[in-house]
Amino acid sequence: MKRIFILVLFICGCVSQTKKELSPEFEKWAAIKSPTLGEPASIGTYQAGCIDGAQSLPLEGPGFYVVNRQRLRYFGHPSMMAYLLDLGQKIKQKKYPMMAVEDISYPRGGPFLTGHNSHQIGLDVDISLTPLKSAPQDDANVPAPSYVRERKELLTNWGKEQAQLVELAAQSDLVNRIFVAPAIKKFFCSTQPTAPWLYKIRPWWGHDDHIHVRLNCPASSPECVNQPALDPAENNCGAQLDWWYSAEADAEAKKMADEPATVPKSFPVLPAKCENIKVQK
Numbered sequence: 421m422k423r424i425f426i427l428v429l430f431i432c433g434c435v436s437q438t439k440k441e442l443s444p445e446f447e448k449w450a451a452i453k454s455p456t457l458g459e460p461a462s463i464g465t466y467q468a469g470c471i472d473g474a475q476s477l478p479l480e481g482p483g484f485y486v487v488n489r490q491r492l493r494y495f496g497h498p499s500m501m502a503y504l505l506d507l508g509q510k511i512k513q514k515k516y517p518m519m520a521v522e523d524i525s526y527p528r529g530g531p532f533l534t535g536h537n538s539h540q541i542g543l544d545v546d547i548s549l550t551p552l553k554s555a556p557q558d559d560a561n562v563p564a565p566s567y568v569r570e571r572k573e574l575l576t577n578w579g580k581e582q583a584q585l586v587e588l589a590a591q592s593d594l595v596n597r598i599f600v601a602p603a604i605k606k607f608f609c610s611t612q613p614t615a616p617w618l619y620k621i622r623p624w625w626g627h628d629d630h631i632h633v634r635l636n637c638p639a640s641s642p643e644c645v646n647q648p649a650l651d652p653a654e655n656n657c658g659a660q661l662d663w664w665y666s667a668e669a670d671a672e673a674k675k676m677a678d679e680p681a682t683v684p685k686s687f688p689v690l691p692a693k694c695e696n697i698k699v700q701k
């Protein structure tokens with residue numbers, strides 16, 4: 421079972437780390453302020469890659485609002501922009517409150533200095549589970565409460581607005597998978613077990629205040645390494661979900677919580693082309 425855990429860790433690559441003595445390479449990617457002017461292309465894997473010709477998401481538009489703008493993580497592949505603009509339109513049409521868009525990627529992708537290990541090729545986005553009734557006073561300090569107790573149970577603040585957002589976000593064919601806390605997967609397994617999009621909803625550590633949507637590699641990005649598609653015939657409401665409620669998962673959670681924050685986060689090996697993308701004027 422340990423092997424399974426390591427495998428899923430590799431697949432998601434989205435466990436947050438705040439470790440000391442980071443490689444100076446992290447700072448270089450974080451310091452880039454503009455995308456390249458190349459043809460849009462995602463290069464490499466979700467956990468080790470970059471993006472050529474990224475687009476910027478408008479900071480607000482129908483049905484959405486970008487938060488934490490000072491991080492400059494609102495760049496991505498045009499496929500991501502199309503996905504978010506379309507989702508925003510649907511949210512507006514249904515008269516749901518605005519979605520708060522958190523991190524996508526840096527202007528040229530690459531590893532984040534802080535937070536998740538993925539989001540490197542402009543095809544991952546975090547969307548808050550707390551929708552906005554109106555534009556916030558302070559973009560950098562928008563409340564994002566947890567909706568889940570210790571990954572297993574929904575809190576009483578979970579409601580229709582959260583469920584509607586996940587459901588709508590999962591329906592696009594562009595979506596490869598969506599990471600959520602196990603309690604959220606469990607909720608949909610019991611309320612909508614036959615929903616055609618349920619197979620894309622994947623339990624993961626964290627993700628109790630936001631969802632993480634991963635899009636498929638676009639056909640126009642031949643150097644993008646897709647994560648294998650999930651099987652639509654398997655909703656994974658059985659043994660796979662049960663694991664998250666096992667003693668083994670409890671032990672893994674404890675191990676992660678106890679891990680000392682002294683090991684430097686290692687810098688991934690990026691495709692050679694990313695070096696050129698990093699230094700282009």
Ligand SMILES: [Zn+2]
Nearest residue numbers: 434536546632
């Ligand atoms: Zn994420």
